[in-house]
Amino acid sequence: MRRITPQPLRSRPTVSVVVPCxxxxxxxxxxxxxxxDQDGVDVDVLxxxxxxxxxSATVARRLAEEDPRVRVIVHEVNRGHIATYNEGLAAVHGEYLVLLSADDLLAPRSLANSTALLHANPDVGLVYGFTRSFSDEPPPARTAPRSWSIWPGEEWLSLLCQRASNPIATPEVVMRAKTMQDLVGYDARLPHAADFLLWLRAATRASIGRVNGVDLAYYRVHGENMxxxxxxxxxxDLTERKRAFDILFDEDGDHVPDAAQLREAASRGVAREALVxxxxxxxxxxxxxxxxxxxxxLxxxxxxxxxxxxxxxxxxxxxxxxxxxxxGKGPLVPRRVTALRNRAVDHLRWRRFRRSGIDGALGWL
Structure with missing residues (x-):
C-alpha cells in the first residue's frame, strides 16, 4: 500500500450518479x-x-423539471433492487459512476475529493473513504483530505480475505466507468452482498484507492433500513459473504494470484467472525x-x-x-467487565479502520 499526498483536481470530470428509489x-x-451541489465536477443524476x-415518482419528476441535470426512469412493475441498480448504471455515461440510495447523502466536495485521486492515478478503478451515520441532520463534514491510500488490487483483495469483512459502506464509492463496464454490474445471486462481491471483483481488475481524513457520504439510519x-x-450477512468469496474464486479465479490460499484465508476469516x-x-x-x-x-x-x-x-x-x-449459569466473566473489554476492542478496531481503511475482527482463529 502506498500512502501519498493528495493532489488538487486539475480537470472537471463528469460524474453520473444513479439514485435507486x-x-x-x-x-x-x-x-x-x-x-x-457538488463542487469541482460536472454531475448528472438518474x-x-x-x-x-x-x-416517489411524482417527487422525482418534479426534481427533473427543476434541473435539467436530473433524469427519471419509473418502473410500472417492481423489479427489485439489483435489477434497478444495473439498469441505472447501464443508462448513464459519465467518466465516473456513483450509486447512491435515495435515503443517503453525499458530503460536500465528496466527488471532487474522490475523482482527484482517480484522475491522478489511472490504475485505480474504485475509490472509497469514510461514511458518517446520521438520523435527522447530518453533522458538519471534514472536506480537506489528509492523504491518499492506494493498494494494488491483489494486496487489497488479500487483506479482505484475511479479515473477511466489508470496509465499504457503499454511499461513498466512486468507480471508474470502464471498471464498472468490465464487471457488468451487481450480481442478482447475492441480494444482500452484491456490493461486497463487486468490490472484490474490482480488485481483480484495478488498484483500489481511499481518501483519508474526510467524510465522503452520509448513511441515514432510520426504522425502514433497520x-x-x-x-x-x-x-x-456471513452466509452471503462466504458465498461472495466462493463466486469470486469460482468465476474470477484466473484473475486472482494465489487463489487457493486466499480462498482458505477467506473461509477462516468468515468462520472466525461467526464464532466471535x-x-x-x-x-x-x-x-x-x-x-x-x-x-x-452461526x-x-x-x-x-x-x-x-x-x-x-x-x-x-x-x-x-x-x-x-x-x-442456568451466566457468563464466567462479569458482564460489566465484558462490556468494558468489548468497548476497548471496538475502539481499537475503529481506530485501525480509520487509519488503514480495512475493517475486520482483531485476532485470528
Missing amino acids: YRYGHFLPACVRSIL IVDDASPDN HMAQYPGALR VACQAYHRGFPTDEQAEVLGR AELAEQIFPPSRTTRLRRSYDLQVARASK
Whole structure:
C-alpha cells in the first residue's frame, strides 16, 4: 500500500450518479440536492423509481423539471433492487459512476475529493473513504483530505480475505466507468452482498484507492433500513459473504494470484467472525431460545466452511458458554467487565479502520 499526498483536481470530470428509489420519495430532495451541489465536477443524476407505492415518482419528476441535470426512469412493475441498480448504471455515461440510495447523502466536495485521486492515478478503478451515520441532520463534514491510500488490487483483495469483512459502506464509492463496464454490474445471486462481491471483483481488475481524513457520504439510519434482528442479520450477512468469496474464486479465479490460499484465508476469516458473534452474545448474558438457535447455526456455519474451527479456542469458549447457559449459569466473566473489554476492542478496531481503511475482527482463529 502506498500512502501519498493528495493532489488538487486539475480537470472537471463528469460524474453520473444513479439514485435507486423505493418508497423514499420524502428523502429524494435532500439526496439529489447533495449531488447537484457538488463542487469541482460536472454531475448528472438518474433517479430510477422501482414502482414505489408512495409519491416517489411524482417527487422525482418534479426534481427533473427543476434541473435539467436530473433524469427519471419509473418502473410500472417492481423489479427489485439489483435489477434497478444495473439498469441505472447501464443508462448513464459519465467518466465516473456513483450509486447512491435515495435515503443517503453525499458530503460536500465528496466527488471532487474522490475523482482527484482517480484522475491522478489511472490504475485505480474504485475509490472509497469514510461514511458518517446520521438520523435527522447530518453533522458538519471534514472536506480537506489528509492523504491518499492506494493498494494494488491483489494486496487489497488479500487483506479482505484475511479479515473477511466489508470496509465499504457503499454511499461513498466512486468507480471508474470502464471498471464498472468490465464487471457488468451487481450480481442478482447475492441480494444482500452484491456490493461486497463487486468490490472484490474490482480488485481483480484495478488498484483500489481511499481518501483519508474526510467524510465522503452520509448513511441515514432510520426504522425502514433497520429491519433485521441482530443475530439473524449476522447469520445472513456471513452466509452471503462466504458465498461472495466462493463466486469470486469460482468465476474470477484466473484473475486472482494465489487463489487457493486466499480462498482458505477467506473461509477462516468468515468462520472466525461467526464464532466471535456467537461468543459475544453469550458473554452479554442469557440469549432467548430463538436467539440461541441462531447462534448455534452461526457455530455450525463456522465449522461447515472451515472444519478446523471446531478445535479452536473460540469454539471451546462458545461450547463452554452454551453448557453453562443450559444449567442456568451466566457468563464466567462479569458482564460489566465484558462490556468494558468489548468497548476497548471496538475502539481499537475503529481506530485501525480509520487509519488503514480495512475493517475486520482483531485476532485470528
